[in-house]
Amino acid sequence: MKKLMGALVITGAMVPGMALATNGYFAHGYGMKAKGMAGVGIALPQDALAAATNPAGMAFVGDRLDLGLDWFRPIRDSELVSSAGAMPGMTGKFDGSGKKNFFIPEFGYNKMLTPEIALGVSVYGNGGMNSTYDNGGIPLFNGGNGKRTSMDMAQLFIAPTLAWKLNQDHAIGASINLVYQMFKLQGLNGFASPFFSENPGRLTNKGRDSSTGWGVKIGYTGNLTDAVTVGVTYQSRTWMSRFKKYKGLFADQGEFDIPEHYGVGIAVKATPKLTLAADVQRINYSSIDTVGNSVSKLMSGKLLGSDNGPGFGWRDMTVYKLAASYAWNKDLTLRAGFSTTRQPIPKDETLFNMIAPAVVEKHLTLGATWAVTPSSELTVAYMHAFNKKVKGSGSGALLQPMLGTTVEANLKMYEDSFGIAWGMRF
Numbered sequence: 001m002k003k004l005m006g007a008l009v010i011t012g013a014m015v016p017g018m019a020l021a022t023n024g025y026f027a028h029g030y031g032m033k034a035k036g037m038a039g040v041g042i043a044l045p046q047d048a049l050a051a052a053t054n055p056a057g058m059a060f061v062g063d064r065l066d067l068g069l070d071w072f073r074p075i076r077d078s079e080l081v082s083s084a085g086a087m088p089g090m091t092g093k094f095d096g097s098g099k100k101n102f103f104i105p106e107f108g109y110n111k112m113l114t115p116e117i118a119l120g121v122s123v124y125g126n127g128g129m130n131s132t133y134d135n136g137g138i139p140l141f142n143g144g145n146g147k148r149t150s151m152d153m154a155q156l157f158i159a160p161t162l163a164w165k166l167n168q169d170h171a172i173g174a175s176i177n178l179v180y181q182m183f184k185l186q187g188l189n190g191f192a193s194p195f196f197s198e199n200p201g202r203l204t205n206k207g208r209d210s211s212t213g214w215g216v217k218i219g220y221t222g223n224l225t226d227a228v229t230v231g232v233t234y235q236s237r238t239w240m241s242r243f244k245k246y247k248g249l250f251a252d253q254g255e256f257d258i259p260e261h262y263g264v265g266i267a268v269k270a271t272p273k274l275t276l277a278a279d280v281q282r283i284n285y286s287s288i289d290t291v292g293n294s295v296s297k298l299m300s301g302k303l304l305g306s307d308n309g310p311g312f313g314w315r316d317m318t319v320y321k322l323a324a325s326y327a328w329n330k331d332l333t334l335r336a337g338f339s340t341t342r343q344p345i346p347k348d349e350t351l352f353n354m355i356a357p358a359v360v361e362k363h364l365t366l367g368a369t370w371a372v373t374p375s376s377e378l379t380v381a382y383m384h385a386f387n388k389k390v391k392g393s394g395s396g397a398l399l400q401p402m403l404g405t406t407v408e409a410n411l412k413m414y415e416d417s418f419g420i421a422w423g424m425r426f
Contacts, residue, residue: 036367038337042265048108055173068421098132149187
């Protein structure tokens with residue numbers, strides 16, 4: 001138990017280094033084996049991080065401990081263009097990758113209390129909305145008075161999980177998600193006025209703030225035949241305490257809840273060595289005022305930070321994942337996967353999302369596991385999110401009366417990650 005608590009403390013201490021923006025601000029997968037398969041895992045539990053995708057999967061992974069670290073490298077660029085031509089110091093291209101390298105930990109532990117009942121914990125992260133514009137930041141946002149415009153948001157999930165085998169082939173599971181999230185914003189001085197915010201003193205440059213909350217996740221995994229497994233999972237909205245330091249930015253006086261999401265999956269053992277699997281995941285970003293509300297609400301008199309106030313204008317996402325796992329021999333398993341979706345930022349919401357340019361859509365992944373000893377293994381996973389550009393259209397309508405010209409924001413992003421994990425069966 002001391003080792004388990006020590007690992008949780010170490011993992012939690014690394015939260016400030018986390019930054020994800022793959023499927024919106026959700027990770028493309030949880031657990032290094034799933035990450036090597038484009039995040040597929042609803043019907044294919046492979047390690048003690050299975051509960052992050054489907055709690056029922058913990059009933060099938062046995063007694064094990066998993067510890068991993070992912071190196072994540074997002075490259076983010078933005079561009080401001082004006083119908084009036086160049087506006088020196090205001091328009092042009094901006095590099096949002098002042099910070100490029102992030103390290104994301106993961107931890108999982110599972111224990112079969114009886115042959116039917118599993119008790120475990122999965123520790124993992126979400127994040128994103130992370131960008132750093134150095135060398136003066138974004139002058140249009142900071143009023144030309146800043147050195148940097150940056151946003152950092154990270155979420156740590158600690159998910160105690162109970163899974164129960166109804167019989168040899170079917171299981172249900174439930175997790176309580178205990179969540180800690182952190183947020184920091186700098187260089188949005190241009191919006192820190194009564195014209196934009198109902199609390200301009202709590203909008204930007206307030207240092208790191210944090211909030212906590214909880215939600216639940218439930219799931220089912222069933223072997224329909226010896227070759228076909230299916231899974232279903234649902235995670236409720238996670239109710240978070242407010243970011244008090246930034247209640248002049250986020251809707252509902254600093255509220256930033258985590259949206260509900262759900263999915264279905266299937267895994268087919270095509271041959272004794274080859275397994276094919278697919279997941280479909282739905283993330284309801286639009287249900288969270290801060291994330292889903294349009295910033296254009298400002299034009300109708302709704303101020304930042306107000307009840308049902310302006311947000312980032314994100315739409316819901318449906319993510320499609322397809323992957324394969326091949327047992328090359330008894331000691332080596334190879335993996336590959338691909339996922340696709342429609343990114344969450346509409347063309348008329350790109351301006352405010354320069355600080356949160358989560359626009360990638362397609363992911364290619366590769367992975368492998370080596371059996372180091374009969375009871376321990378080493379897993380690696382690589383992910384590439386292909387370059388995606390979103391060209392703004394109507395995104396600068398909010399500022400047109402003040403600037404006297406139309407301004408549009410274009411967003412561009414691609415990503416790479418490489419992770420390594422150690423797993424032990426006991």
